[in-house]
Amino acid sequence: MLLLGIDIGTSSVKVSVVDAHNQTIVASAQYPEQESPIIALQTGWAEQSPDMxxxxxxxxxxxxxxxxKYKPExxxxxxIAYQMHGLVLVDKNQNVLRNSIIWCDSRAVEIGDKAFADIGHETCLSHMxxxxxxxTASKLAWVKQxxxxxxxxxxxxMxxxxYIAMKLTGEITTSASALSEGIFYDFQFDAISxxxxxYFGFDDALFPTIKPVFSAHGSLKADVAAALQLTKGIxxxxxxxxxxxxxLSLNVLKPGEVAATAGTSGVIYGVSDQLTYDKQSRVNTFAHVNYSAERRRLGVLLCINGTGSLYRWVKNTFAQALTYQxxxxxxxxxxxxxxxLYTIPFGNGAERILNNKQVGAHLINIDLNQHTPAHIFRAAQEGIACAFRYGLDIMRENGMNPTVIRAxxxxxxxxxxxxxxFVNATGVPVELYNNDGSMGAALGAGIGAEFFSSAxxxxxxxxxxxxxxPNGDAFEPIxxxxxECLENLLNRDI
Incomplete structure (x- = not known):
């Protein structure tokens, strides 16, 4: 049995075909080779075309x-895996009404902050x-306004x-996990909030049918199957x-297990069985893929917008002739x-771990006589690792204390x-695996199709x-x- 995994990223779309019998990748491909554009019509905005x-x-x-390497039939x-928090709007004919307002767009910060105050901090945190x-909810409110x-x-x-599932099948569904990442879900009632x-005046009819993450979300339409050289009805x-x-792709499913990734954005994601939250909402809690009302599994998520996006900027600015390697x-x-030389990587929108402040990205202490591009390359990677440590300390404040992180x-x-x-900054060992989001999505399909008895x-x-x-504590002074550089930036307007 072959499984197709599709990973809709900010930079590109990657797909993998996986043999379910031995959980190995038969073939993978990515498009485009160069990173996809982000449309920024104003400072702090970020959009992409769902049609793209x-x-x-x-x-x-x-x-x-x-x-x-395989027979498509x-x-x-x-x-399907996808970039989180994006807002996709369609009309009754399933036509896209505007570009998607994606995860790193900052235009709705004030709307969300006002809703937090008006609905009440305790209500929002204990229920959502x-x-x-x-x-996403605040982005939808921005569109309405x-x-x-x-x-x-x-x-x-959506x-x-x-949206991608709709294009494949013609059906529109969602899940508790998806609704929770949009802040549409009430965990006390296990229903749309x-x-x-x-508060925002949203009609319940705007939301798709709610289904489990691992379930049938529709069957491939005949015309799409023909265009993609796949079998109708899969x-x-x-x-x-x-x-x-x-x-999921790292088998992080049980309370206490922790995963990390450092793509366009950087994330540490730990699983909990408690309805936990950070009082300042600097780290966020969503329904995990195996969440149910009877067996709660929550994902506690630390997100840093400026990780791979910073390193891409460094390459484009200082090293166009070089490969990342x-x-x-x-x-x-x-x-x-x-x-x-210090790098502050927060130049890709409002950062949750900084209470949605936009401090920007900075190179600090440049010495024109000593620092070379190689120093900038290293300082960028160290700055990203330090941002992870800063966020992980917030997670530790909230009871998440990983002894190992999988990536x-x-x-x-x-x-x-x-x-x-990263390991020296956080003090936590990292286990590395040769898998990625598209492989995880493919194996997720196998779970949903009940080829596997369990995740x-x-x-x-x-x-x-x-x-x-970790190889010592020499990085701690760094x-x-x-x-100290970050705190100086955060305090500069006070």
Whole structure:
């Protein structure tokens, strides 16, 4: 049995075909090779076209087929992972009404903050486990307020993965996990939040049918099947946000288990069985892929917007002729601490761990006589690792104390400098695995199609490739120097 996993990322769409019998990737492809654009019509805005995601999905699947390593007709189920918190709006004919307002867009911060105050901090935190903040519900409220004609034509509100599933099947569904990441879900009642819908004036009819993450979300339409060279009627049996899906791909399903990723954004994601929340909503709690009202599994998520996005900027600005691997090799020649150069990576929108402040990205203490591009490469990776440590300390305040973190050997974790710095900064060992979001989505489809009897069975043969241990506490003074720079920036307007 072959399974197709689709991962709708900010930078590109990646697909993998996985053999369910041995949980190995038969073929993978990514489109485009260059990173997809983010539309920023104003400072702090970030949009992408859902139609672009759909076109990229088709091209990535075609590239995968082109490998010739499998028969497309042997694919039996489809799973989807997607960038979280994006707002997709369609009319009654399933036409997209506007570009998606994506996860790193900051325009709705004030709307979310006002809702947090008006609904009440205790009500929001005890029921939604989060402030409405800058999440999907607040973005929908922005559209209602500023684009009334679009809102008037609105039939259904979706997350990005819901949209791709709709294009494949013609059906629109969602899940408790998806609704929770949009701050539409009330965990006390296990239903769409009446506090949110009443406050913002959202009609319940705007929300799709709620189904479990692992379930049938529709069957492949005949015309789409023909265009994608797939079999008509095969089901979409899994949909999840990229971070819950990343955790699934690393077999992080039980309370106390923790995953990390460092792509365009950086995330530490720990599983809890408690309805836990941070009083300042700096880290966020959502329904995990295996959440149910009877057996609660929550994902406690630390997100840093400026991780891979910072390193991409460094490459485009200082190293266009180099590959990321060459940049990493150059960074390895520089001693830890980058000779006093600090990088603050927060230049990709409002940061939740900073109470939705926008401090920007900064290179601090540049010495024009000593610092080279290699120092900048290393300082960027160290700054990202320090941001993870800063956020992990917030998670620790809220009872999440990981003894090991699992990560896929991809994106920033492909750099030995970054991985060792991450481990030294956090003080937590990292287990590395050769899997990614598209593989997780494929195996998720196998769980939803009931090929596997449980999620744990789906990952029984996934083996770690390395364990990276802390090698002393010499990085602690470097982190404290970085933290002082950050606090100076946070306090500069006071």
């Amino acid at each position: 995601w759909w076109q990229q999905t088709g091209k990535a699947i075609a590239l995968c087929h082109k490998s010739g 042997d694919i039996s189920a489809i799973g 486990l989060n402030s409405p903040g800058n999440f 500023h684009e009334p004609q679009i809102y008037a034509d609105l039939d259904k509100v 997350l990005p993965g819901d 009446k506090d949110i819908t009443d 089901p979409v049996t899994y949909k999840a946000g990229d971070q819950p899906n990343n955790a 060459q940049m990493n090799q150059a960074a390895q020649q520089v001693a830890p601490g980058s000779n006093g 896929g050997k991809s994106n920033m974790f492909m750099s030995d400098v970054f991985t060792q710095t 744990s069975e789906a990952f029984a043969d996934v083996k770690q490739t390395a364990v990276v241990e 982190y404290q120097g970085w933290k």
